[in-house]
Amino acid sequence: MAVYQRHIVEVPFNLTQRVENHPAIVLSTTEAIEHEEAFIAVMMTSTKMDDEYTWLFDKSMLESGRLDKSYVEVRLHLISYFKISDIIHNSYTGTRMRLLDFNSLVARINRVAFGQK
Numbered sequence: 338m339a340v341y342q343r344h345i346v347e348v349p350f351n352l353t354q355r356v357e358n359h360p361a362i363v364l365s366t367t368e369a370i371e372h373e374e375a376f377i378a379v380m381m382t383s384t385k386m387d388d389e390y391t392w393l394f395d396k397s398m399l400e401s402g403r404l405d406k407s408y409v410e411v412r413l414h415l416i417s418y419f420k421i422s423d424i425i426h427n428s429y430t431g432t433r434m435r436l437l438d439f440n441s442l443v444a445r446i447n448r449v450a451f452g453q454k
Contacts (some may be wrong), residue, residue, distance in 0.1 A: 338424060340363055340376060341363065341367050342363055342365060342367055344363045345402065345429050346429060348394050348423050349425070350415065359380045361380050361417075362379075374421050375420045377416055377418050379411055379412070379416045380412045381412075382410060382412060383410075388411055390400040390413045390415075391413070393410050394410055396409075398434055398435055404432065415426070
């Protein structure tokens with residue numbers, strides 16, 4: 338399966354309580370993905386949290402594909418490394434985020450998760 342930056346894929350996240358499958362936005366560049374056959378991604382969830390680590394995701398931010406949840410947010414600090422073989426093939430295949438919204442997300446991750454201005 339070809340994976341590119343801004344794609345939304347489902348992967349198993351190692352969370353405090355257990356491993357859970359979640360959609361995630363691929364952050365790695367295409368070149369890095371091809372070189373490593375792996376990528377980093379930030380977790381998406383339909384569980385509502387009201388804190389500084391939450392970024393609301395709207396379906397208008399999609400360039401292609403679809404999400405099947407009516408409410409989605411990105412957990413800005415839950416970023417993990419995955420192998421391409423970790424991807425769970427499902428209806429997210431081909432779903433991709435718009436570039437402008439992706440750039441806003443990355444800027445927010447840099448501020449909130451990494452303390453960059």
